Amino acid sequence: MSDYVRLRHPSLPKDQTITVAASAVPHHRAAGWVPVNEPEPQPAAPAPAAPADPDPKPARTRRRATEGE
Numbered sequence: 001m002s003d004y005v006r007l008r009h010p011s012l013p014k015d016q017t018i019t020v021a022a023s024a025v026p027h028h029r030a031a032g033w034v035p036v037n038e039p040e041p042q043p044a045a046p047a048p049a050a051p052a053d054p055d056p057k058p059a060r061t062r063r064r065a066t067e068g069e
Helices: 022-030
Strands: 004-008 017-021
Antiparallel strands (some): 004 017
């Protein structure tokens, strides 16, 4: 491993890189930086939506008791 590593951040322009000491790479990786020679991490795909209930039941309401009940 060389003494220095070039890193880029996925939220910055592709041509914007930084050079850090190889010993600092773990710290920068934790902040989202990736080495220039590695592919960018892909965002996670959204989870599929749950199917809608075809026959939803009406919400239950409470009735106030009248006198004599």
